[in-house]
Amino acid sequence: MARIRLDHIRHAYTPELAKAGTYALREVDHAFEDGGAYALLGPSGCGKTTLLNIISGLLTPSEGHVRFDEKDVTRLTPEARNIAQVFQFPVVYDTMTVAENLAFPLRNRRLPAGEIRSRVSNMLARLGLEVKANRKARGLTADEKQKISLGRGLVRSEVNAILFDEPLTVIDPHMKWQLRSQLKDLHRQSRMTMVYVTHDQTEALTFADKVVVMYEGEVVQIGTPEELFDRPRHTFVGYFIGSPGMNVLPCRVENGAALVGQARVPLPAAIDGAGRAGRLELGIRPEFVTLVPRGTGLPVSVERVEDVGHERVVRARLFGEKLVSVLPEGTPVPAEADAAFDPAALNLYADSWLVERRPA
Numbered sequence: 228m229a230r231i232r233l234d235h236i237r238h239a240y241t242p243e244l245a246k247a248g249t250y251a252l253r254e255v256d257h258a259f260e261d262g263g264a265y266a267l268l269g270p271s272g273c274g275k276t277t278l279l280n281i282i283s284g285l286l287t288p289s290e291g292h293v294r295f296d297e298k299d300v301t302r303l304t305p306e307a308r309n310i311a312q313v314f315q316f317p318v319v320y321d322t323m324t325v326a327e328n329l330a331f332p333l334r335n336r337r338l339p340a341g342e343i344r345s346r347v348s349n350m351l352a353r354l355g356l357e358v359k360a361n362r363k364a365r366g367l368t369a370d371e372k373q374k375i376s377l378g379r380g381l382v383r384s385e386v387n388a389i390l391f392d393e394p395l396t397v398i399d400p401h402m403k404w405q406l407r408s409q410l411k412d413l414h415r416q417s418r419m420t421m422v423y424v425t426h427d428q429t430e431a432l433t434f435a436d437k438v439v440v441m442y443e444g445e446v447v448q449i450g451t452p453e454e455l456f457d458r459p460r461h462t463f464v465g466y467f468i469g470s471p472g473m474n475v476l477p478c479r480v481e482n483g484a485a486l487v488g489q490a491r492v493p494l495p496a497a498i499d500g501a502g503r504a505g506r507l508e509l510g511i512r513p514e515f516v517t518l519v520p521r522g523t524g525l526p527v528s529v530e531r532v533e534d535v536g537h538e539r540v541v542r543a544r545l546f547g548e549k550l551v552s553v554l555p556e557g558t559p560v561p562a563e564a565d566a567a568f569d570p571a572a573l574n575l576y577a578d579s580w581l582v583e584r585r586p587a
């Protein structure tokens with residue numbers, strides 16, 4: 228296992244694109260700690276696969292260095308980096324049995340036969356594939372095949388890291404949940420460094436200890452699911468994590484309060500908005516917006532109420548700005564109501580970046 232350090236990485240796919248300033252990765256300077264479970268999360272085209280391929284060695288970055296512990300591996304091949312990879316589509320040998328498929332990467336590395344047998348039987352048990360051990364892979368379902376692909380990565384306990392690129396794409400929705408929690412258990416048992424690429428926030432938040440959110444070729448935040456929810460560092464994180472996403476309201480700041488239209492929202496003393504240049508926005512998650520009697524809060528006009536499972540989603544306007552509130556199932560929504568914001572959940576943004584709270 229290794230700590231993976233990405234040292235000021237930038238990547239443009241061609242010299243022409245670099246000249247035009249079109250970088251698939253604009254600047255990434257981060258580390259994946261040894262034994263951590265990370266998800267790379269972001270919309271299509273944000274650079275997740277580019278970053279994963281730079282870690283694995285399929286791509287050499289235009290600028291910067293990749294280090295495994297102290298060793299510079301920037302110019303090493305994937306084989307020399309000793310990385311296991313699991314792709315979107317299963318990579319299995321149809322004519323081999325399930326057990327032979329799992330043994331294959333170990334035979335390639337010339338492990339002793341006894342060691343191979345014990346690792347394979349352990350992996351078969353962990354994946355729940357013992358009864359199929361001697362079946363040819365040809366007749367298996369897509370999710371069984373993908374389980375074998377996962378197993379072929381995980382069976383190599385000596386790898387520096389295991390990388391997953393949207394590994395549950397071909398899996399049936401009802402099986403996804405099962406495989407995801409199996410993978411999480413396998414991480415707990417093995418403590419391998421794992422990096423998991425996905426554009427699905429549920430997958431990212433359930434798998435990872437730390438989620439790396441990417442947006443337009445940059446890492447905009449690395450944090451626990453709670454940190455991403457409570458203090459999105461960038462308005463994109465607020466919007467992308469959570470459903471519905473964070474309310475982002477254009478505002479001005481005057482005398483310790485944010486003004487949204489003519490609504491005055493006092494800011495906690497820890498948020499220093501005074502004299503901030505740039506475009507200011509107030510962020511508040513719908514879960515922290517409540518409705519209060521008319522005349523006691525911020526004047527809103529309710530446009531729509533949606534009952535979704537155990538929640539009521541109220542869509543309203545505050546001086547023309549869209550405002551969403553999520554209330555517990557069955558909460559009455561009067562036609563005439565005001566909104567109230569939980570001060571602890573307020574975030575201020577300048578040019579899309581969080582204005583950090585002063586330490587208490």
Ligand SMILES: Nc1ncnc2c1ncn2[C@@H]1O[C@H](COP(=O)(O)OP(=O)(O)OP(=O)(O)O)[C@@H](O)[C@H]1O
Nearest residue numbers: 240241251269270271272273274275276277278426
């Ligand atoms: N071989 C390539 N040549 C030129 N541009 C590329 C190449 N591969 C990717 N790109 C561009 O680099 C940017 C990042 O792409 P990348 O595939 O890393 O994103 P992604 O987040 O993995 O997206 P997806 O979820 O759709 O796979 C995109 O703008 C993409 O068009």
